[in-house]
Amino acid sequence: MTIPDHHLTQGERRIRSFHPHWKRLVVPFIALVLIAVAAGAGLYLVPGDWEYAFYARLAVGVIALLLLTVWSFVPYLQWKNTGYVLTSHRFTISTGVLNKSTDEIPMTKVNTVSSDQTFVERLFGCGTLTVESAGDRGQIVLRDIPHIQEVRTDLFRLVEDASDGDDDER
Incomplete structure (x- = not known):
């Protein structure tokens, strides 16, 4: 979920495109494994000679499918359809599966960039990025940003270049 190249303005270049950190998928993956094991056990434990075995197995399958969904x-x-794009002119945040929401923060409007990391987030290399802008949204807090220090450094460098009026190609 990134900005296509034909949507970039003249002279604008993509610096970085990314999704939230993969750690957001750990609990859904554990749920997938547990539901699959429970459904398999449920199907195995339904007696084959029982007259309602078909309906019981169907119920186990439907419940497992609903829980998996x-x-x-x-x-x-939600993870796959959340995207962050950092370009030389703006920071774009896109979210939404069925309905899409896109926030764009021009680099010239960014006032402050900060990051926070817990001990576990430091081990995973992710963290929380806080971007304070002069726009009507004010402060935007983005959790589970991968490579947080690199993103913060790139964002800070772009904010400095925008405030200096620089738009040099690196």
Whole structure:
């Protein structure tokens, strides 16, 4: 979920495109495994000679499918359809599976860039990025940003270049 090249303005270049950190998918993956194991056990434990065995197995399958959809598939779609794009002129945040929401912060409007990391986030190399802009949204807090220090450094460098009026190609 990035900005296509034909949507970039003249002289604008893509610096970085990324999704939230993969750690957001750990709980949905564990749910997927547990639901699959539970469904398999449920199917195995239904007696084959029982007159309602077909309906019991169908019920186990439907319940497993519903749980997989809610606890694994939807979180994966949310992760996959959340995208961040850092260009030389703006920082774009796109979210949404069925409905799409896009926020764009021009580099000239960014006032402050900061990052926070817990110990576990430092081990994973991710963190929380806070971008304060002069726009009507004010402060935007973005959690689970991968390579947080590199993103913060790139964003800070672009903000400095925008405030200096620089737009040099690196």
